[in-house]
Amino acid sequence: MRHRSPRLYRGIALMAVICMLLSFGPGAGSVLAAEKIIKIGTIFPLTGPVATAGQRCQAAVQTAVEIINNKHPEIKVPLAKQAGILNGYKIVLVHADSQGRPDLGKAEAERLLNQEGVWALIGSYNSSVSKPDSFVAERRKRIFMCGASSSAALTQRDMNYFFRLAPSDKTDSREFVDVLKWMNKKNKAKIKTIGIIYENSEFGKHAAEEAKMAAAAGGFQVVADVPFSPGATNLNSEVQTLKKSNPDALFGAVLGADYSLLVRTAKQMAWLPKIAINYCSGYQDSVITKQLGADADFFMGSTAYSPQFARLMPAVATVEKIFKTKTG
Numbered sequence: 001m002r003h004r005s006p007r008l009y010r011g012i013a014l015m016a017v018i019c020m021l022l023s024f025g026p027g028a029g030s031v032l033a034a035e036k037i038i039k040i041g042t043i044f045p046l047t048g049p050v051a052t053a054g055q056r057c058q059a060a061v062q063t064a065v066e067i068i069n070n071k072h073p074e075i076k077v078p079l080a081k082q083a084g085i086l087n088g089y090k091i092v093l094v095h096a097d098s099q100g101r102p103d104l105g106k107a108e109a110e111r112l113l114n115q116e117g118v119w120a121l122i123g124s125y126n127s128s129v130s131k132p133d134s135f136v137a138e139r140r141k142r143i144f145m146c147g148a149s150s151s152a153a154l155t156q157r158d159m160n161y162f163f164r165l166a167p168s169d170k171t172d173s174r175e176f177v178d179v180l181k182w183m184n185k186k187n188k189a190k191i192k193t194i195g196i197i198y199e200n201s202e203f204g205k206h207a208a209e210e211a212k213m214a215a216a217a218g219g220f221q222v223v224a225d226v227p228f229s230p231g232a233t234n235l236n237s238e239v240q241t242l243k244k245s246n247p248d249a250l251f252g253a254v255l256g257a258d259y260s261l262l263v264r265t266a267k268q269m270a271w272l273p274k275i276a277i278n279y280c281s282g283y284q285d286s287v288i289t290k291q292l293g294a295d296a297d298f299f300m301g302s303t304a305y306s307p308q309f310a311r312l313m314p315a316v317a318t319v320e321k322i323f324k325t326k327t328g
Helices: 008-022 051-069 102-114 127-139 169-187 202-218 236-245 256-268 286-296 307-312 314-327
Strands: 037-044 090-097 120-123 143-146 162-164 193-199 221-228 249-253 275-278 299-301
Touching (some): 037 051, 037 102, 090 102, 102 120, 127 162, 193 236, 256 286, 307 314
Parallel strands (some): 037 120
16 A cells, blocks of 8 residues: 555554564664664655655654664553664664655665665655665665555565565455445445546556456456546546546545545536545545545545554554654
8 A cells, every 4th residue: 555644553563674674683884883873764755746645654664763762661562662772773764855756766765875874775655666766775785665655566576675564556456346345245335337547657557457457356347447647737537537437436546635636526527436445545644634524425545554543552552642743
């Protein structure tokens, strides 16, 4: 789920895995023995159309590092009871802004590894950025930890240093189809057709491919295949195409501000499917919730963690308090 929603829980898990990998012995040059520091680079879209998601990803990693570097016996998650790792080493983060651009992300990955001397990279939210960034890390034999990018193709490249915690769009697509089947069985929703709208990027194109395969396997017909350029100023023609095809369900690989624009445009054109499910971003995002209000009713999306789950996950709820101090 590239990529895209609050990444709090994944950030904690991601850092725990990195610390496990570090225990096998980081190489010289990136670990400053005299200061007992291990440098790790992060690459996220801190500015640009999906900046809010990128800033949250960065805050999640910062939260994890704060817990790892300091004693937090009150927090029941791995590495919280001790200060640092490997007998007192502290993690220092070096941040980079990809702006959601593959070329800039690649350049920043090279800078972090070659100039900053980081031992590993965490990134990059956008699948289109994670792809070249991780190739840079692979060439240098450095770990690339991917907490959000959801393109299934990222883990089909036979790479040795790429690790991903997030579910892929293949998993999400199958689950989306399961939801439609459940609605048909339990609620007699009579959903037969699916429309797909997706950004023309690594993330969007692969999500659309997975959606088509899952739909076919589930016995649903795809009647609309609608790509668009991310960061579009309007989606009028795309929504008109969807309205003309009038699918029962809509799968969307649409992030951030583009998602808000999609829902507003659909409302303005008086067209709504029976259900709209979005990959990695959607109405569960608090910013989009405020932007759309009731306009997003009956829209849903996948997410790694939501504050509504806090009462079911006491340990993570405690971590969330630290996360909120970094995001407001």
